[in-house]
Amino acid sequence: MGGDHGPPVVIPAVVRAIATLPEDVRFLLHGDEAVIRADLAKHPEALARCEIRHADRVIAMDEKPAQAVRRGKGSSMWNAVEAIREGQAAAAVSAGNTGALGGISRLILRMVGELERPALVTSVPTARGLTTFLDAGANVDCDAERLVEFAIMGEAFHRAAHGTPRPTVGLLNVGSEEMKGHGEVREANRILREGKIDLDYKGFVEGDDITKGTVDVVVTDGFSGNVALKSMEGAGRFVFGELQVAFTSGPLASLGYILARPALRKFRDRLSPPPAAPLLGLNGIVMKCHGGATERDFAQSIQACVDLARSGFTAEIERNMRRLPDALAEHPAAIAPEGAGAAAPEGVQE
């Protein structure tokens, strides 16, 4: 029922996804039965793979998450997530209210580790492929342990989504030297450097490394993560806007634009991030598709969801999460002393 368009986009997307998915992938469609049935009637070939689960209530796109959590029971979103806990579904995908989906998922599925709420992972296009980037804004306050949890989850996600056997991981900071940054990133760096967590950690990276593709997975707190992503989006939009101005600045430039247009379109497609991202850190796979998703976007999100459910993703996260207490135990209070003084004058950046 979610997203800007609801069933008229979601149902055709399911039909489209079914065409390429293995035969044993089946769908539970949660929502207004009459509406879903009407949309599904146009695609009799998909009927056998779908089961409609009626829900009386729908969570609105603009509903306050706290309220959605309190009063969400019995809504289509609630039921979709509950089906995971009950073992009826391997994963859930929704284009609905992000905050509500995070809150409801956390309440029903509970978090792995000690994260407060699910981390949002994004895939950023680079010259070399896609960088997995998290947290995109869910956890604004993060200590070193949270950052290490993100590293574990992001690494497993990248492998599941892209098939890279051993993704490389970097920690976002304001410089690449060990003494750069605040206490939390320095401590997370120490834990990851030590090697008790099983991943290919490459150390600190900087903001421009996200689009350079220096590492496969870039980890940061939800505040910096959200700021970085929105800033990059803004910069991209600004560049496109200015390009538009340049291309309409005279007849030659306009002609140039017409000739280059097909190449530029392909270029624009390359820059678009995937339409969906999982909420990470839950005991279960919940995929958030963006609200304005088209049929193609939503079908792609379903495919990504199936890939994730069929990968070793969840088990890999659990395996590394079990190593975390041991990795932390060595450094009971190791954050402040080292480098705090030395870092001071270095803090001034070029």
Place this chain on the structure above:
Amino acid sequence: MGGDHGPPVVIPAVVRAIATLPEDVRFLLHGDEAVIRADLAKHPEALARCEIRHADRVIAMDEKPAQAVRRGKGSSMWNAVEAIREGQAAAAVSAGNTGALGGISRLILRMVGELERPALVTSVPTARGLTTFLDAGANVDCDAERLVEFAIMGEAFHRAAHGTPRPTVGLLNVGSEEMKGHGEVREANRILREGKIDLDYKGFVEGDDITKGTVDVVVTDGFSGNVALKSMEGAGRFVFGELQVAFTSGPLASLGYILARPALRKFRDRLSPPPAAPLLGLNGIVMKCHGGATERDFAQSIQACVDLARSGFTAEIERNMRRLPDALAEHPAAIAPEGAGAAAPEGVQE
């Protein structure tokens, strides 16, 4: 002596700046007298406006800032900053080691307010002009009071640099609602909202507002600021790289590029930020020019430095800084309670 090129760029830049600056603007040139004199000999018309101050030592571009501060006495950079404290110079401009310049300036000139080290301000191009953005990376840990100090300094700088009588100010956050973000930005927002500090505060802004030009001045801590700037630079560079690929993908696209090239060049110029930025929060004006500066860049930095020295910039900052204790006094411990609970489920972002 600083920057990637030293006197061969700096001296011609001084000569170029002199041509357009009022006659009473004079220069103290700190560095190796023989080298400077040799470069200056080619421009006898500039000799009367310049005085060479010999220094035996030069701080290297890669010298550790802490070491530069300890052993910097008598270097050209040290002497340039000391001339401000001694009232011999109204401002200093350098293309040298940023960290060393920050450390030496702090030691010699001392900070206004309680900032740990000078804030770095950057001007980001937007569709509507330039956004003043700070801190670009000097202060990675910032409490609410630091953020308010940045707002005061950034606002005064924007007026001095661009002549806007009353620049608008926004605080960078992960959403625009009052309860979004961590405790420090929420508290800074409260202080600025209250109106005891004299500036046109517009509330929270997000990452994409930096290039939208939603407000004239965007304020954030040095960690997020550095991350945002580097991320935007990276995104911009990536888009240009992809554009290059698009334009060389076939003969029509290449022809399109040739036709559109002059417009695209103008476009690229529009995207370049100014070559210099002041170190803010010092008792004196110190301008940092980027290391790779060309003659034109350095001349522009001198012009910006003169504009700043002739503006009411320093007095305006002092005036608002005096209001700060009163603005803070009202909220002895107001950070944590409000909205912390309510914000939790909202933290999950679209």
